[in-house]
Amino acid sequence: MATLHREVTDAAVGALPSAVNPMALSLNENPFAPLPTVRSALVSAIDSGNRYPEFLPQKLRALIAERVGVRDEQVVIGVGATGVIMQVLSAVTSPGDKMVMTSPTFDGYPIFAQMARLESVTVPLDTHGHHDLDAMADAAADARVVVVCRPHNPTGTVESYADIERFLQRVPVDTVVLLDEAYVEFLTPHHRFDAPALVAQYPNVVVVRTFSKAYGLAGLRVGYGFCAPELARRLWAMQPPFGIAITGLVAVAASYDAESELQQRIRMITAERRYMRMRLRSMGVYSTDAQANFVYLPSWGRQWREVFADTELQVRDYADGGVRITVGNRQSTRAVLSAVRAALQ
């Protein structure tokens, strides 16, 4: 029996994805394994694994609120940004309501809409991979929720603050705007804006963020949202009891303590992205001006899928022939460039 248990454990451990895999470029994960300080804090949390976490994640909420610069009661915590988005949909929608999103968008959104039994209304991106914010504001007129991703997934493009403000002024106050900032930490300073000030001005905006991307904790599933206190009260009412694992608080605390090492990793990822884009451009291959941890190559007559099909690279291809490639290490970049070079010959 004991042997059988070990076998099952060995199989489960063996099935874990490897932390460092230069070919895994399809999910916009962080290419670095957790920092040693984060790892050791997590081990301590696991030692208390027989105990429940906080009934509601008040401490995590306070920690994040302080870092973001909002009041505790403006923050909600989720099982990833995914959990936050589902909490928003449970709190503010009824089956049959409309949810506006771009096409293409983060794969999760059509699934979330379906789970909440909403009608997805899709608005195509423009030819440069940007949101058509005017068309989205028109569609939002009779929708319950509208989603803007900044940076966008899959194109990595960033709408200007002025365009976002113009859009928000057109959206009805009873339509909730999900401003998805899953990749916000990768933005260059001139693309950043004061999100707490934005939610103070627009009571229907929920800013959604995650520890899955820049913080490299995708497997631990922690995300958060913040918004005006009145809306946050409704969202917090959907906070599942004991819903955030005991590892969540220490993982976030240790990550905040390791801010300078994490910033260094972010700089390495964005430098690698710039390098890949520059090399692609020198081969005559256009990619969008992606401000996240991935690049996006729009369709080019033939399908990018075919270019990567016979390689070991895992990338995310799109029905229209485009492809999104997560930035990994230099080995990943070399593999991408050599696949593209081979296709061009």
Ligand SMILES: Cc1ncc(COP(=O)(O)O)c(C=O)c1O
């Ligand atoms: C734009 C966007 N929003 C949300 C998410 C979900 O992230 P999480 O892992 O926090 O659930 C992703 C994940 O890829 C994403 O790209």
